[in-house]
Amino acid sequence: MNRREFVLSIAAGAAAASVETLHARPAAPLLDAKGRRIPLGMDNFAVRALGLKGRALVDYAAALRLDTLFITDLPALGTMSEDGCRDLAMAAKDKGLQILLGSWSICPTSKSFKKDWGTAEEHLALGLRLSRAVGSPYFRVVLGSRDDRRTPGGIGARIADTVKVLQSQRSLAADLGVKVAMENHAGDMTATELKSLIEAAGRDWVGANMDCGNSAWTLEDPLQALEVLGPLTFTTSLRDSAIWETPKGAKVQWTAFGEGGCIDWKAYFARYAQLCPGVAVNIETIGGFQAEFPYLEPAFMDAFPMKPAAELARFIALAKKGTAPAAFDASKADMQEGELKRSVAYLRDVIGLGNKA
Numbered sequence: 541m542n543r544r545e546f547v548l549s550i551a552a553g554a555a556a557a558s559v560e561t562l563h564a565r566p567a568a569p570l571l572d573a574k575g576r577r578i579p580l581g582m583d584n585f586a587v588r589a590l591g592l593k594g595r596a597l598v599d600y601a602a603a604l605r606l607d608t609l610f611i612t613d614l615p616a617l618g619t620m621s622e623d624g625c626r627d628l629a630m631a632a633k634d635k636g637l638q639i640l641l642g643s644w645s646i647c648p649t650s651k652s653f654k655k656d657w658g659t660a661e662e663h664l665a666l667g668l669r670l671s672r673a674v675g676s677p678y679f680r681v682v683l684g685s686r687d688d689r690r691t692p693g694g695i696g697a698r699i700a701d702t703v704k705v706l707q708s709q710r711s712l713a714a715d716l717g718v719k720v721a722m723e724n725h726a727g728d729m730t731a732t733e734l735k736s737l738i739e740a741a742g743r744d745w746v747g748a749n750m751d752c753g754n755s756a757w758t759l760e761d762p763l764q765a766l767e768v769l770g771p772l773t774f775t776t777s778l779r780d781s782a783i784w785e786t787p788k789g790a791k792v793q794w795t796a797f798g799e800g801g802c803i804d805w806k807a808y809f810a811r812y813a814q815l816c817p818g819v820a821v822n823i824e825t826i827g828g829f830q831a832e833f834p835y836l837e838p839a840f841m842d843a844f845p846m847k848p849a850a851e852l853a854r855f856i857a858l859a860k861k862g863t864a865p866a867a868f869d870a871s872k873a874d875m876q877e878g879e880l881k882r883s884v885a886y887l888r889d890v891i892g893l894g895n896k897a
């Protein structure tokens with residue numbers, strides 16, 4: 541090697557080191573419209589295989605230096621007493637964590653509804669009381685799943701039934717100072733349909749639990765769904781999605797953040813910061829399996845009679861640039877933990893989320 545080649549090799553090495561340092565350096569904090577950092581948290585469903593409850597969940601979230609812990613099923617509280625919930629709230633506060641609480645279907649005519657907590661009205665009332673006790677300003681619930689789109693009356697009838705249940709507990713919610721966050725869940729409602737439910741129930745006390753992964757299950761671009769639901773959002777359960785074309789339409793596989801390959805998350809969270817000030821980003825990774833959406837088959841689209849062509853076109857555009865990831869056994873605890881921890885690192889270091897970065 542002559543002198544010139546030696547100098548060039550040193551310069552190339554320095555440039556490579558500089559790039560590595562740049563990528564290793566955490567992103568500047570992303571501030572919301574009010575100039576505040578955006579809290580970062582986890583949904584306990586992301587690590588459901590661990591079977592953690594109560595204080596064990598609090599300790600787990602605290603070890604990840606998170607700001608919020610979203611407990612989205614009541615048994616994971618580890619207690620069903622209000623005194624026990626107050627104790628759990630104090631334990632979380634000592635570790636700098638805000639607990640958010642949720643449960644499942646409150647639509648009595650949904651295929652997903654279960655009588656584990658009594659009637660739909662009793663279920664909602666119980667969740668509101670436990671939310672107050674555990675210090676959660678919101679109680680997250682769902683309507684059902686994509687199967688409800690094909691029930692008698694379609695999703696519109698199920699929305700109407702859910703609104704009746706919500707209105708039955710409006711005064712209790714006001715007395716407790718707890719609001720309700722309705723999720724776009726498992727392909728049940730599009731963003732526009734969820735907005736209609738919220739407006740019918742009352743925007744002053746019912747808002748959205750926005751799930752961008754579930755937006756893909758209703759053939760929506762998550763960024764477009766954000767535009768609709770962002771101003772209505774109380775809480776979130778978020779994850780990345782791989783979307784790719786198939787001979788019948790498209791498939792979706794949920795992934796860790798930064799691994800889906802279709803969604804520009806820097807653009808998404810820049811808009812999120814404007815539309816959702818003060819709303820925590822809670823990670824709910826549910827990877828491993830693939831779901832097909834055969835929109836090229838006319839019978840499939842019967843479940844989406846009001847789907848705007850432009851909305852479907854945006855979803856198809858995402859699918860055209862996507863590729864299929866490898867499927868894996870999503871029931872394994874190490875896989876679930878890996879997806880959650882990689883998502884925490886991506887959102888903290890690449891996007892700039894979290895108060896404890």
